[in-house]
Amino acid sequence: MRSRTQVLIAFFSAMAVTLVAVSDMGRTSPGPLSEVHQRVSDLAGRNDCSECHGGLFGNMREACLECHAPIRTQIESSKGLHGTLGARAEQCGLCHAEHHGATAPLVHGQSFALAGAPEARQFDHRLLGFVLDGAHSALECSKCHVNAQKQVLSEGETRFLGLDRGCASCHEDPHEGRFAVACADCHGQTKWDGLASLGHERVLPLVGGHAGFDCIDCHTKEGAHALELVGGKDAKPEPRDCVACHETPHAPAFTKGAAALASLAEGQGCVSCHAAEHTSFHEPALLALTKEQHAASGFALEDPHAGLECSACHAAAEVPFAERFPGRVAEQCSTCHADVHEGQFATGAFAGQECSACHEPTRFEPHAFTPERHALAALELGGKHLEIDCEDCHTETSEDGARLFHGTSSKCDACHADAHAGFFAPFLAGRIPPKHGECERCHDATTFAAAEAGFDHATFTGFPVLGAHAASACTLCHESSDEVDATGRTFGHVQDRFGSFVKFEDCATCHADPHGGRFEAAAFPAEVEGKSGCARCHDETSFRTLRRDFDHGFWTGFALAGAHARATCAACHTPVLGASRQSRTTAEAPGASCADCHEDPHASQFADDLGFTACERCHDAAREDFDAFDHESDSRFPLGDAHRQLACAKCHTTTVRAGLAVVHYRPLEIRCVDCHGTNAEVLLRRMPRKK
Numbered sequence: 078m079r080s081r082t083q084v085l086i087a088f089f090s091a092m093a094v095t096l097v098a099v100s101d102m103g104r105t106s107p108g109p110l111s112e113v114h115q116r117v118s119d120l121a122g123r124n125d126c127s128e129c130h131g132g133l134f135g136n137m138r139e140a141c142l143e144c145h146a147p148i149r150t151q152i153e154s155s156k157g158l159h160g161t162l163g164a165r166a167e168q169c170g171l172c173h174a175e176h177h178g179a180t181a182p183l184v185h186g187q188s189f190a191l192a193g194a195p196e197a198r199q200f201d202h203r204l205l206g207f208v209l210d211g212a213h214s215a216l217e218c219s220k221c222h223v224n225a226q227k228q229v230l231s232e233g234e235t236r237f238l239g240l241d242r243g244c245a246s247c248h249e250d251p252h253e254g255r256f257a258v259a260c261a262d263c264h265g266q267t268k269w270d271g272l273a274s275l276g277h278e279r280v281l282p283l284v285g286g287h288a289g290f291d292c293i294d295c296h297t298k299e300g301a302h303a304l305e306l307v308g309g310k311d312a313k314p315e316p317r318d319c320v321a322c323h324e325t326p327h328a329p330a331f332t333k334g335a336a337a338l339a340s341l342a343e344g345q346g347c348v349s350c351h352a353a354e355h356t357s358f359h360e361p362a363l364l365a366l367t368k369e370q371h372a373a374s375g376f377a378l379e380d381p382h383a384g385l386e387c388s389a390c391h392a393a394a395e396v397p398f399a400e401r402f403p404g405r406v407a408e409q410c411s412t413c414h415a416d417v418h419e420g421q422f423a424t425g426a427f428a429g430q431e432c433s434a435c436h437e438p439t440r441f442e443p444h445a446f447t448p449e450r451h452a453l454a455a456l457e458l459g460g461k462h463l464e465i466d467c468e469d470c471h472t473e474t475s476e477d478g479a480r481l482f483h484g485t486s487s488k489c490d491a492c493h494a495d496a497h498a499g500f501f502a503p504f505l506a507g508r509i510p511p512k513h514g515e516c517e518r519c520h521d522a523t524t525f526a527a528a529e530a531g532f533d534h535a536t537f538t539g540f541p542v543l544g545a546h547a548a549s550a551c552t553l554c555h556e557s558s559d560e561v562d563a564t565g566r567t568f569g570h571v572q573d574r575f576g577s578f579v580k581f582e583d584c585a586t587c588h589a590d591p592h593g594g595r596f597e598a599a600a601f602p603a604e605v606e607g608k609s610g611c612a613r614c615h616d617e618t619s620f621r622t623l624r625r626d627f628d629h630g631f632w633t634g635f636a637l638a639g640a641h642a643r644a645t646c647a648a649c650h651t652p653v654l655g656a657s658r659q660s661r662t663t664a665e666a667p668g669a670s671c672a673d674c675h676e677d678p679h680a681s682q683f684a685d686d687l688g689f690t691a692c693e694r695c696h697d698a699a700r701e702d703f704d705a706f707d708h709e710s711d712s713r714f715p716l717g718d719a720h721r722q723l724a725c726a727k728c729h730t731t732t733v734r735a736g737l738a739v740v741h742y743r744p745l746e747i748r749c750v751d752c753h754g755t756n757a758e759v760l761l762r763r764m765p766r767k768k
Contacts, residue, residue: 544617583610
């Protein structure tokens, strides 16, 4: 508690001392103000020091700048005199002393000394971005700064501020503001008469052949580069290059190459040989052409031209310049060398190209015509074509003995006979052939023996290769030979393997019919679901598999029912070991009657006069028990109520026939006495017997 009280006492004591000191300062002045500041009512009186010195929480710099706003702008923008003074601009009183009386000047010798000038006339105007030169350097300061020597400024007046560096701020502009460039860009500060070219060296030094000209000689009044246009406010003139004024005798390739070597624009490249100091374009001592410059023209002095004298290619000086230096390039062989090909390559893929496109620069033989170059012609070389000599294909020569290259056909059939004897023509009719003819569809240039992968057998032959055909080797149908035929073919024809035929009909073209033509009868359909021949039932995978469920009753006349429907095919069609004569893998069925497959359990009791037993009269194959016998309608003995209750074996006993135990059905007596006897016999059987 005591400590807090002590702190409060100390604080208020300090405040009291400060107020006393401030009050004392307000009452004490080091001297009277200058007359300018005395006229400001806010600065008058004993208690207004804070207006200049900033008061308790301010400073004199901020107080001064509050009234002198233009000076604040200079300092903050780092422009003008005060903007270049750095830290000194923060101390106003250092240059502008006060309290020395009404007549004491605020700008004096010390002010200029601190700004870097021993006296006012020696002030360096370059600090302000303006160079005093010529006539300006002899002027009194008051000539431009009218208030420079004024003792006391009136309100609103300035001593040095407010002037414009533009010439028109002091001088009348005869161009009436049409020029964008400053007056000093054309006129010096000495006199208006005559024009200066300050800065012209940035574009073109006015020396040598360009010296001694008046501006109007190049900047004609009516020309595109007239002074009014070049210096106009709306103009954006482009600097002229050499060729804008001087016509060049050089070929475009040379001027372009020389400029590139000197890293100059094409129109400015003249200076790489002709300097601005030259007084003439024809100065032999100054125009020695280096090898690099000659190469920059597009013609490097290398073999075979490296050892030649200039006169070997360039005529004497008496000849016109264009004839001496026509602007040739190294590859332009035809300028000096005759065309041995008699203009064959003047058109086509090599039109406009020189000998160097196919020949080495140092020699014509052997040629340098690469397969890559040949690819630009009608035929790209590859495979076997790379191994043969040019003369093997280009066999013809002109009347003058020049070998003919241009116009040679690139079609395969121009050199190769058709090994297929036109077989594919009907299948490819109407199709656009490949670039080099129909052979290219299947063969490449490596060898005709190897066809391209993906040969479309269906398109080219009309026979799709599917199933087992696709899994078979081509030689299964096309037998190969170690010897070539007349067309160079080792791949056999299908006709050679399966016999001569005009066209493929169906499977029977190559495969024998194991059914002996049985299914080709008129009673059967020629097509089933769009398939004909064997394909009506079989597919290409295997003859053992059927395309769909086989309708046994329709195709054979023997419907499969009951136990027959559950039996395997092999139960009736015995598998054949090894290929049969008709290439069958299963044997034909023994027959369609029951007796063809089954033994007669009745030992021919029901055979007709011809010895044939019709089992179906009593047995139904569709029923599981095969029993369809109706005693009432199918026998001579209808069963009555009494007989229907008897077991069959009661009347049909087992007997032996032909060494076989069978049930006796026929012949069988049907009279009552045959089973029951006469009345006497019955009574006798009923009488009791004696024991």
